[in-house]
Amino acid sequence: MSTVTTTDLAGAVEDAAAYLYVWALKDIPQDLRDALAAAREKETSTTGRRVLDVIHRNVSIADEEKNLVCQDTGIAVYTCRVGEHFPLHPARIYAALKAGTERATVEHPLRSNAVHTITRENTGPNTGYRLPIVHWDFVPDWDGLDVKCVPKGSGSENMSFLKMCVPADGVKGIKQFVLESIVGAGGKPCPPGIVGVGIGGSADYAMYLAKEAIARPVGTRNPDPLVAQLEDELFELLNETGIGPMGLGGDVTVLQCHIEHADTHMTLNPVAVNYQCWAARRATAHVAADGAIEYDREF
Amino acid sequence: MAIHEVTFPITDPAEILKLKAGDEVTVQGHIIGIRDRTQIRIFDQGVEPPMDLSGSFLLHTAPNVRKLGPGRYEKLCIGTTTSARMVRFTEGLGAQYGVRAICGKGGFPDEAIEPMQRLGMVYFAIVGGAAALETTQIEEIEEVAWEELMPECLWKFRVKDFGPLTVGIDAHGNSLYHEVQARATKKLEELYARL
Numbered sequence: 001m002s003t004v005t006t007t008d009l010a011g012a013v014e015d016a017a018a019y020l021y022v023w024a025l026k027d028i029p030q031d032l033r034d035a036l037a038a039a040r041e042k043e044t045s046t047t048g049r050r051v052l053d054v055i056h057r058n059v060s061i062a063d064e065e066k067n068l069v070c071q072d073t074g075i076a077v078y079t080c081r082v083g084e085h086f087p088l089h090p091a092r093i094y095a096a097l098k099a100g101t102e103r104a105t106v107e108h109p110l111r112s113n114a115v116h117t118i119t120r121e122n123t124g125p126n127t128g129y130r131l132p133i134v135h136w137d138f139v140p141d142w143d144g145l146d147v148k149c150v151p152k153g154s155g156s157e158n159m160s161f162l163k164m165c166v167p168a169d170g171v172k173g174i175k176q177f178v179l180e181s182i183v184g185a186g187g188k189p190c191p192p193g194i195v196g197v198g199i200g201g202s203a204d205y206a207m208y209l210a211k212e213a214i215a216r217p218v219g220t221r222n223p224d225p226l227v228a229q230l231e232d233e234l235f236e237l238l239n240e241t242g243i244g245p246m247g248l249g250g251d252v253t254v255l256q257c258h259i260e261h262a263d264t265h266m267t268l269n270p271v272a273v274n275y276q277c278w279a280a281r282r283a284t285a286h287v288a289a290d291g292a293i294e295y296d297r298e299f
Numbered sequence: 300m301a302i303h304e305v306t307f308p309i310t311d312p313a314e315i316l317k318l319k320a321g322d323e324v325t326v327q328g329h330i331i332g333i334r335d336r337t338q339i340r341i342f343d344q345g346v347e348p349p350m351d352l353s354g355s356f357l358l359h360t361a362p363n364v365r366k367l368g369p370g371r372y373e374k375l376c377i378g379t380t381t382s383a384r385m386v387r388f389t390e391g392l393g394a395q396y397g398v399r400a401i402c403g404k405g406g407f408p409d410e411a412i413e414p415m416q417r418l419g420m421v422y423f424a425i426v427g428g429a430a431a432l433e434t435t436q437i438e439e440i441e442e443v444a445w446e447e448l449m450p451e452c453l454w455k456f457r458v459k460d461f462g463p464l465t466v467g468i469d470a471h472g473n474s475l476y477h478e479v480q481a482r483a484t485k486k487l488e489e490l491y492a493r494l
Contacts (some may be wrong), residue, residue, distance in 0.1 A: 045301055046466050047321060047475070053427040054463065060432035071363055071378030071430035109375070111363040111450055120336070122449075155381040155405065155427060172494045173431040179490060183483045186476060188381050188405035190427035236492055241483045246426055247406055248465055249479045 009088045009174075010096045012291040013145070017100025019295070020149035021076055022108055024283035028059060030282050031218040035255040037244075039192055048250025055245075055278060070279040073110045074151035076101045078131035079215055081299060083142030087289055093145065094134055101125070101132050113154070135212065143289040146299045148282065150215045156277040159189035162207055165269040174199055174271045175234060181273045182238055182254065187247020189253045190277035192255045194218060195238060198272040199227075201262035209260035210274035215282060216258050217298055224261065231259050307400065308354035312419050315399050318466045320473035324423060325462040329441070330402070332360040332454030334380060339386045349444045350453055352396040356423075359403035359431040361386060364440065372440045377456075378430025381405045382422070393418035404428075406467050406476035415468055422468035424475070436461045473488065 036059070040052040062069045078097050082090055105112055105125035113120060114128040123129070161181040164172040178197055185191075198209030221228040235257040244250025255278065264270065286297040300321045305314055318324065331350060340346045362377040372470040382403030389411045392398040400418055401407075404427030411422060425433070442455035468474040 050323065050463055052463050054429050054432060058426070058429035058432040061319060061435060065431060065435070067431040067434060068363065068376040069431055070428040071360075071376045071433075072380070072428075073363070108365070109365060111361065111376075153428075158381065158384075164418060175494050176491055179487060183480070183487055186480060187424070187427075188383055190404065211444060241486055243479060243483055246404065246424060247479060248424060248467065248475050250483075277428055 004076070004149040009291050010092050011291055012287050013088065013093055013096035013147070014100040014103065016049065016147055016287055017078065017097045018104040018107075018151065018291050020147065020150065020283045020285055021101055022105040022110070023295070024149045025073060025110070025282040026062060026066060028069055029282055030058050030080055031109065033059065035218045036220040036278065038254060039101055039252040043245065043250055043252050045244060047248040047252035048245040048252060051245035051248065055125045059127065063131045068283065070153060071111065072153035072154045072155065073113060073126065075113065076126055077135070077150045077211070079135040079137070079148040079150065079212070081137045081139055081146040083144045084138065085143035086125070086145045087143070088145070090136065097132055097147070098127050099132060101126050104282065116215040120123060122158060132294065135208070137295035146284065147287065148215060148234065148284045148299065151281050153277055153279070156189035156193060156275040159185040160179070161212075161273040163271050164203060165263050167269050169269055173269065175237065178234055178273055179237060179241065179272050182276065183243060185275060186243060189275040190279065191243060191247060192245055192252045194276040194280050195234070195254050195257045196274040196276060197234070197259040198271065198274070199259060199261045200264035201270065202268070203270055205262055207274065209262060210272040213258035213260045214274055214276035214280070218256050218280065220258070222259055222261070227259050227261050231257050234259075276281040302363055307356035309399055310354055312399070313469050315419050315421055318421050318469055319471070320466050320469045320475050322462045323462070324466060325460055326356060326458060326464065328458065329458070330356040330358050330456050330458055330461065332362065332456060333357050334359060334361045334451040335384060336451040337449050337453055338385055340390055340445065340448070342391050348396070348453060350442065350455060352392070352398050354397050356400040356402060357392065357398055358456070359401070360454070362454065364403060364450070370443055370446070372443060374434055374437055374440055375431050377434045377437050379404045379425045379427060379433065381427070382407055386411050389420070390414040390418070393420045400484045407476055409474065412472055412474050412477065413467060415473045416470055419470045421470055423464040424467035425464055
């Protein structure tokens with residue numbers, strides 16, 4: 001944990017974004033390291049153990065050489081919790097996050113992945129029209145800002161699925177859809193990773209919630225006991241599918257299943273799946289109203 | 300499951316035929332980096348690749364690099380991307396250009412099995428995301444073509460002890476991915492019955 005103080009608040013947010021993006025790519029969180037170690041203990045197949053041994057070696061080498069864990073620098077996704085009294089408007093926070101993303105990309109340098117969605121031409125330093133992506137949450141009676149950076153790789157993002165189940169499908173329909181999605185994804189999203197599930201709300205909001213779910217610390221449980229029970233159940237079921245590490249077969253298919261939910265229309269039963277690869281990169285910072293930055297403050 | 304070491308490019312097709320699905324392989328020699336746009340240019344736009352691909356090992360990649368000078372790049376972080384997007388180029392790579400091995404992550408769907416068997420090709424599974432390790436096994440970027448497609452250029456890498464790789468699809472019609480999917484699909488019926 002470290003603290004930095006500056007009087008330029010937009011500059012502080014930019015600094016935090018630039019630092020978080022590179023830090024997230026190089027140093028995976030301890031909860032993820034623990035989950036990967038547990039997976040390595042549990043796995044019994046030859047190919048699965050081979051994969052998990054390589055992952056372990058890779059994380060160690062990234063630490064030693066201060067290199068990126070994975071070459072896919074992703075799309076930069078940020079989650080912001082903005083206090084009601086934080087003295088920088090979200091419009092300026094967004095501009096600062098964008099500037100920080102660009103600075104990190106140019107200075108490191110990082111591979112730039114952002115392209116125009118029709119021409120496929122590169123749009124610059126991992127930013128573009130509506131990039132980076134920011135999830136916002138607003139907190140009353142508070143003057144701080146929490147920022148989380150989740151660089152999201154394409155291999156896992158391509159394995160995103162939405163189904164508008166009907167109410168008569170019930171919770172069983174939700175479970176079936178998650179199971180068939182993860183079996184269908186096979187080795188493509190770099191298993192074993194985190195399965196994020198969003199249920200309820202609307203079609204778009206269910207997927208938004210699924211993305212929130214993958215950004216949680218590994219193994220945390222939803223505060224609603226009904227949802228937490230579903231997380232436990234799906235976690236067990238998913239690991240019975242036999243897809244295994246990198247889809248080559250084995251005991252460990254997922255590191256965790258996280259679910260976020262919202263109340264919904266009586267006629268709706270949406271379920272969205274967003275996968276996060278084993279290199280589930282995530283880094284956090286807190287920016288105080290005076291510009292002091294405190295890194296590694298999980299939320 | 301046997302353990303092999305193979306040096307690419309190969310001249311003897313028997314080097315590929317001895318590999319069986321599930322075997323562990325370490326690669327030496329030279330490998331060629333290729334990706335979506337590179338193959339779209341070759342096959343959809345009909346542009347001849349300016350590198351000899353016969354007997355080659357192709358890696359599905361788009362590296363993080365630093366430019367040192369004209370055509371010269373320093374490796375920063377080199378890893379591997381999802382192969383399934385590029386499966387339709389398999390036949391052309393083998394039949395027209397003599398490619399013998401394709402390496403990526405996540406596997407190829409079943410449509411790759413028949414051409415790989417007919418043409419004597421293998422698919423090597425690498426551990427996706429393990430780029431820090433992979434970078435240490437790539438000694439040098441020796442050649443780059445089509446720089447305007449950066450980072451989806453044609454890259455020639457010299458490697459040392461590249462792996463361990465797993466033979467995902469062999470040249471005898473066996474695919475680990477097919478086997479795992481078949482078992483998982485059957486397992487799903489059992490799991491659904493318990494819900």
